[in-house]
Amino acid sequence: MNSDKRSELLRDLTPEIEKTGRSWYVVFGILLLVFITGIYGLIQQIDKGHIVTGMRDNVVWGVYIVNFIFFMGLSYAGALVSGTLHLFKTSWRAPVIRLAELITVISLAIGPFFIFFCVGRLERIPYILAFPRIQSPIVWDVIAILTDVFGAAIFLYVSFIEDFAILRDAENLQIAPWKKKMFRILSLGYTGTPKQKKILTFSRNVMATMIIAIAIIVYSVLAWIFGVTLQPGWHSTIFGPYFVIAAVFSGVGLLIILMAIFRKIYHLEKYITLKHFVNLGIVLFVIAAFFGYFTFSDYLTKWYGSVKMDKILIDKLFTEFRTYFIFANYIGILTPIFIIAIPKLRTIRNITIAAVIALLALWVNRYIIIVPTLETPFIPIQDTRHDWLFYSPTWVEWSLTAAGVAVFGMLFMIVSKLAPIVSISELEEADEKNAE
Amino acid sequence: MERKIKDSSSRRKFIRKFGLSLGSVAVAGTAMATGDSSSDESGEKVMLLSADGKLVEVDRASIRMAKAETREQIKKSHKGIPDRKFVMVIDLSKCKNARKCVDACQEGHMLPKDHEWIKIQLLQDSELTARYWFPKPCYHCDSPLCVSVCPVGATYKREDGIVLVDNKRCIGCKFCMTACPYSARVFNWKDPGVEVPKDHVYDPELNIPPVEGTVGKCVFCADRLRNNELPRCVKACPMGVIYFGDLNEDAVTNGVETLRFSSLMVDRHGYRHMEELGTMPSVYYLPAVNRMYPVEIGLEDLDESISDRYKPIENKKPAKSEK
Numbered sequence: 001m002n003s004d005k006r007s008e009l010l011r012d013l014t015p016e017i018e019k020t021g022r023s024w025y026v027v028f029g030i031l032l033l034v035f036i037t038g039i040y041g042l043i044q045q046i047d048k049g050h051i052v053t054g055m056r057d058n059v060v061w062g063v064y065i066v067n068f069i070f071f072m073g074l075s076y077a078g079a080l081v082s083g084t085l086h087l088f089k090t091s092w093r094a095p096v097i098r099l100a101e102l103i104t105v106i107s108l109a110i111g112p113f114f115i116f117f118c119v120g121r122l123e124r125i126p127y128i129l130a131f132p133r134i135q136s137p138i139v140w141d142v143i144a145i146l147t148d149v150f151g152a153a154i155f156l157y158v159s160f161i162e163d164f165a166i167l168r169d170a171e172n173l174q175i176a177p178w179k180k181k182m183f184r185i186l187s188l189g190y191t192g193t194p195k196q197k198k199i200l201t202f203s204r205n206v207m208a209t210m211i212i213a214i215a216i217i218v219y220s221v222l223a224w225i226f227g228v229t230l231q232p233g234w235h236s237t238i239f240g241p242y243f244v245i246a247a248v249f250s251g252v253g254l255l256i257i258l259m260a261i262f263r264k265i266y267h268l269e270k271y272i273t274l275k276h277f278v279n280l281g282i283v284l285f286v287i288a289a290f291f292g293y294f295t296f297s298d299y300l301t302k303w304y305g306s307v308k309m310d311k312i313l314i315d316k317l318f319t320e321f322r323t324y325f326i327f328a329n330y331i332g333i334l335t336p337i338f339i340i341a342i343p344k345l346r347t348i349r350n351i352t353i354a355a356v357i358a359l360l361a362l363w364v365n366r367y368i369i370i371v372p373t374l375e376t377p378f379i380p381i382q383d384t385r386h387d388w389l390f391y392s393p394t395w396v397e398w399s400l401t402a403a404g405v406a407v408f409g410m411l412f413m414i415v416s417k418l419a420p421i422v423s424i425s426e427l428e429e430a431d432e433k434n435a436e
Numbered sequence: 437m438e439r440k441i442k443d444s445s446s447r448r449k450f451i452r453k454f455g456l457s458l459g460s461v462a463v464a465g466t467a468m469a470t471g472d473s474s475s476d477e478s479g480e481k482v483m484l485l486s487a488d489g490k491l492v493e494v495d496r497a498s499i500r501m502a503k504a505e506t507r508e509q510i511k512k513s514h515k516g517i518p519d520r521k522f523v524m525v526i527d528l529s530k531c532k533n534a535r536k537c538v539d540a541c542q543e544g545h546m547l548p549k550d551h552e553w554i555k556i557q558l559l560q561d562s563e564l565t566a567r568y569w570f571p572k573p574c575y576h577c578d579s580p581l582c583v584s585v586c587p588v589g590a591t592y593k594r595e596d597g598i599v600l601v602d603n604k605r606c607i608g609c610k611f612c613m614t615a616c617p618y619s620a621r622v623f624n625w626k627d628p629g630v631e632v633p634k635d636h637v638y639d640p641e642l643n644i645p646p647v648e649g650t651v652g653k654c655v656f657c658a659d660r661l662r663n664n665e666l667p668r669c670v671k672a673c674p675m676g677v678i679y680f681g682d683l684n685e686d687a688v689t690n691g692v693e694t695l696r697f698s699s700l701m702v703d704r705h706g707y708r709h710m711e712e713l714g715t716m717p718s719v720y721y722l723p724a725v726n727r728m729y730p731v732e733i734g735l736e737d738l739d740e741s742i743s744d745r746y747k748p749i750e751n752k753k754p755a756k757s758e759k
């Protein structure tokens with residue numbers, strides 16, 4: 001690898017690592033404000049109790065749980081996309097694989113916080129580790145998520161080692177000494193000897209395999225939290241695989257969106273091309289088809305028969321939640337399929353729009369899985385209080401939701417200042433392959 | 437009763453020394469009915485400094501640290517009453533929504549007004565069948581999903597069939613509330629503002645005081661059962677709707693008459709609500725046949741906030757009700 005080529009790569013892929021632009025501070029400041037608003041909401045909630053949320057005795061889980069499943073689902077981008085792309089040595093994976101891994105770790109770090117917001121006594125969270133009961137799906141979840149977080153972090157780190165070594169060796173890089181030191185420590189003395197290369201490749205393959213398996217377990221367990229209850233709409237055998245597919249759907253959607261964003265702000269047009277969007281778009285297409293099929297299958301069986309509770313639930317979904325239902329389960333699934341199915345429509349902008357719709361629709365899909373079921377308990381709610389009958393999220397819940405998104409953005413921005421957002425070593429490797 | 441705490445650990449020793457030297461911290465005797473017979477004395481006397489500065493001599497067996505006492509009380513609440521299997525029978529033909537059970541329960545457990553551990557629903561099974569009043573406590577199921585899903589063991593099933601919640605352990609994840617198909621559980625969304633005397637020892641059998649951010653529910657008045665007393669709702673009901681008893685003795689009583697449980701089930705065709713869910717409730721119902729009063733009587737003389745409950749629910753309105 002000649003050094004000119006490498007320094008060009010470095011310059012292109014880590015534009016923020018040497019200097020910090022003004023826009024970086026502006027965007028970061030805005031996100032920080034959103035985050036602080038969320039913290040204020042959280043303080044309100046701790047101070048006054050959960051009464052400040054829209055949750056009440058019937059709808060005991062609301063937007064927090066929706067966000068929890070949603071963020072956990074996003075982590076699939078890394079697990080399945082980067083894991084499978086890596087294992088199958090897909091030729092076009094180089095520019096997207098790092099992004100996918102970052103999504104995984106960052107969303108995995110954020111997701112569990114929404115569970116903390118939902119829990120009535122925050123200070124007793126350690127009880128889950130102190131007095132765990134293995135019968136409880138929540139304990140399964142804790143074990144699974146912790147494993148996933150560590151696994152994903154290791155997978156991400158292993159993929160970073162080569163890049164850290166490149167950054168360490170880059171002499172003409174104008175960066176602070178502490179960053180140099182950080183790169184030196186993090187690169188673990190990697191110099192690219194054949195033995196080191198072999199070990200690294202082996203570790204990455206092992207981690208990629210494991211991360212796929214763990215991710216499937218995590219999301220199935222998440223689904224079983226709902227599946228094991230007797231509630232209408234939740235008590236479904238399809239929930240495990242259905243949630244897994246939904247997670248991949250949102251993960252791929254987010255990956256496409258972030259690709260579009262980074263391509264634009266870092267001017268990565270040379271590296272992230274239409275080909276990548278189309279390829280990931282096709283992945284999104286296939287997943288959308290599966291997701292639509294699962295959704296249809298789940299609702300068809302509930303709707304066709306006439307079990308009392310299923311009928312009440314379906315009636316609610318088709319009347320009160322009609323708009324949500326149409327958006328989540330028709331528009332959100334059919335739009336990506338339509339856009340990607342027609343070759344003429346496959347532009348970067350269209351595919352990104354399809355991904356945005358898919359992502360939003362999936363959030364709404366989670367919402368109409370959680371809330372309508374809780375509003376239709378077996379023994380009808382008899383109450384005069386409107387908020388006891390119908391759930392509607394309050395500003396506290398929205399502020400914390402926004403804070404979650406803001407933290408996601410902030411963490412991405414911080415990482416992009418410290419390390420290349422596109423894997424340099426992978427790109428070099430791909431180039432070498434092409435040259436051969 | 438002999439001290440169960442062994443003196444082997446130095447920490448415990450320290451706590452005990454601390455307790456003995458600062459008598460005001462220790463609680464002498466148990467204000468609560470703990471079921472211990474008072475004749476259990478160790479014979480060893482110790483001097484304690486009481487809160488008003490007097491030295492008093494008490495039996496060592498009656499001294500326990502307030503905290504240790506709570507712990508012991510919680511531990512005892514896990515055990516249940518030996519050789520009992522409690523059962524409740526609710527005679528729907530007699531209920532007229534007098535709501536005395538609700539009041540007695542709320543008073544006895546210091547519940548906020550909007551917390552009902554026993555709810556009275558107005559049910560109608562299908563369009564052409566009759567409406568009926570349906571008191572609904574916790575069913576204390578023999579296959580309780582709420583207990584299975586609790587991640588920290590804050591809710592537990594005892595050998596006498598009672599399901600309790602330890603609100604000192606409960607983390608407030610509300611999984612039990614979504615798992616319970618009968619909506620038996622309530623959540624403390626805000627500080628219930630219940631004050632208890634300083635020397636009050638928390639006991640899950642009574643579950644006072646309610647704690648913000650934790651779950652509460654009907655406890656079958658386990659504290660009264662220890663003293664061979666009937667639950668508060670049973671005693672309060674003017675109609676004798678609720679029978680309570682022991683399956684092992686095959687007898688249930690509403691305080692006025694005592695009946696054989698098995699023959700009641702046969703003669704009056706007892707059933708359990710939503711048997712098909714397989715939760716195996718400990719609460720049985722007698723169908724609302726040959727009613728003593730028309731259903732409408734239950735709608736008279738009610739607060740508007742209560743009578744409005746039983747009106748059909750209008751569709752989602754944009755306006756939010758007051759808190």
